[in-house]
Amino acid sequence: MSGSVTITHGGAIAVDPEALRSVSRGLLAIVPTLIEASSAARTAYGHVLNMPGVRPRVNMDALWATADRAEAMSQQCQMAAENTLLMADVYELVELKAELAALEIREGAEAEAIMARIAELERSDPRVPDMEAWLLKGWDEGRYEGLLEQQTGLPFLDASLLFLLASRIGSSRMGALRPGATLSGDAAPVTVTPVNTSSPIAPPTSLAEAFRRFPETKEAQFKVEKYTMVDGEERFVLYAEGTSALMGGNPLDMKSNVELYFGNESASHQASLDVLAAAGAKPGDRVDVYAHSQGAINAAYLATQSEFDVRVQVTAGSPVHPALEENQLLIELRHTDDLVSALAGGGGPGGTGSPDSFVASRIGDPAYHPHDLLMKTHYLDTYIETAEMVDASGDVRLDAIRENWRELNQAVSIESTEYVTSR
Structure with a gap:
């Protein structure tokens, strides 16, 4: 065999946009739990700090580091969720423009709904249209x-x-x-x-x-x-x-x-x-x-x-x-x-x-x-x-x-x- 295989949902789309949004929702759902875990670890640290008889038996540095890690993970999940949602919007924009191009008549309710959604996505974040152009350029250069x-x-x-x-x-x-x-x-x-x-x-x-x-x-x-x-x-x-x-x-x-x-x-x-x-x-x-x-x-x-x-x-x-x-x-x-x-x-x-x-x-x-x-x-x-x-x-x-x-x-x-x- 020769070469390596690339698998995408479409030419420029790696994954179906709705699948990405589902991942984003899952990441966001974890964030409150991680924040709560960080807060609980810091609260525990404060309690142990005020218990002289217990403090020598607890690794205080590790307990504080656990709180730090949970807080960092909550921030990472938040950022990953936002970036995943951004990518879903970019993929959807590519998909909608392809769908609009496929319509024989660009008038009527269907075309108007597509164009309205395209405008909404392009207004949502200035990065979306730029990333869409970047994705299409990469696909165009690689398809042949x-x-x-x-x-x-x-x-x-x-x-x-x-x-x-x-x-x-x-x-x-x-x-x-x-x-x-x-x-x-x-x-x-x-x-x-x-x-x-x-x-x-x-x-x-x-x-x-x-x-x-x-x-x-x-x-x-x-x-x-x-x-x-x-x-x-x-x-x-x-x-x-x-x-x-x-x-x-x-x-x-x-x-x-x-x-x-x-x-x-x-x-x-x-x-x-x-x-x-x-x-x-x-x-x-x-x-x-x-x-x-x-x-x-x-x-x-x-x-x-x-x-x-x-x-x-x-x-x-x-x-x-x-x-x-x-x-x-x-x-x-x-x-x-x-x-x-x-x-x-x-x-x-x-x-x-x-x-x-x-x-x-x-x-x-x-x-x-x-x-x-x-x-x-x-x-x-x-x-x-x-x-x-x-x-x-x-x-x-x-x-x-x-x-x-x-x-x-x-x-x-x-x-x-x-x-x-x-x-």
């Missing part, structure tokens, strides 16, 4: 780290212009999907053929394992796991591959890539819907999605426009960054030197989805070699390495996806089917 520096190592071929173009497109925010984004037009019809059925004994137990569950049958692009729960509910997990053809009958080709990126229906999106239907998924059913590359664009639109209840979306190397609801968990794996991920602008500066949503990023391939031209940093295998690093990180936001796996582990049966789709 390693991308523009990549060289193919071949003297007659310089790919830097290609990398520069990808970062420019990403910076235009074309890959940032607005809330409730939908595709336009009609998709080409597709055929769906089940090619392999099995019965897994359990759901995934890690992100790396989930990405290793992608279809293994030759030419299969999708896998659907159907979980029948104790109460009879049926839940589904879709594993969707990325681009697997330049053109032709395979729906996951460059034609679909271009259509999806520019907001148009595609054969690959239709294939995503059709394989779920073939597996028995009905409108309103819970669907989790694990997707790579082009499959991740389809995952985004499954979450924003389909009739399925998509609560979990885990993507690797996605060319887009969706704006999701607070009850939707979004986990994005991104390599800052991935040409395809760059089309999403490196993700977004603000958080989206549930408070447990996060973006895990790193330089996928720091060394510069001729294989850079083959976009090794975009390979699923490279992202599996990143998933392993996230699994081992100990980040508490992994608890949400692990709880989801524990729920699925209560299923009375699991049926897995791989599908080949064609135009």
Whole structure:
């Protein structure tokens, strides 16, 4: 493995603002207790000082030092709480400005409420807008780290212009999907053929394992796991591959890539819907999605426009960054030197989805070699390495996806089917 992984709630936001405010409240709650403890120790010191028979048996210096330590800790907790609250305001400001930018119409009650809150935060402390600018600058400088520096190592071929173009497109925010984004037009019809059925004994137990569950049958692009729960509910997990053809009958080709990126229906999106239907998924059913590359664009639109209840979306190397609801968990794996991920602008500066949503990023391939031209940093295998690093990180936001796996582990049966789709 190479590089180290950075985990944030959004591009520039380390932690969900409300989580920070909860920490701040917890720190403030400790302060009165510490002040009381310091006062009690000083009171005890005074009593012992006036008791000649007891004083020789008490370490008076230690008793006074205890009072000093408790007082110092109360001051430290107070300062930490105030700084944590300040950081929460800064993160919220970043998040609100990103949310405002995502709105198609900056008029009406929603936009006015956001702008009013932005103004309130900026007035609350002169440091808030300055720190917001500092955070965004750091994110902006780091979101393409390693991308523009990549060289193919071949003297007659310089790919830097290609990398520069990808970062420019990403910076235009074309890959940032607005809330409730939908595709336009009609998709080409597709055929769906089940090619392999099995019965897994359990759901995934890690992100790396989930990405290793992608279809293994030759030419299969999708896998659907159907979980029948104790109460009879049926839940589904879709594993969707990325681009697997330049053109032709395979729906996951460059034609679909271009259509999806520019907001148009595609054969690959239709294939995503059709394989779920073939597996028995009905409108309103819970669907989790694990997707790579082009499959991740389809995952985004499954979450924003389909009739399925998509609560979990885990993507690797996605060319887009969706704006999701607070009850939707979004986990994005991104390599800052991935040409395809760059089309999403490196993700977004603000958080989206549930408070447990996060973006895990790193330089996928720091060394510069001729294989850079083959976009090794975009390979699923490279992202599996990143998933392993996230699994081992100990980040508490992994608890949400692990709880989801524990729920699925209560299923009375699991049926897995791989599908080949064609135009």
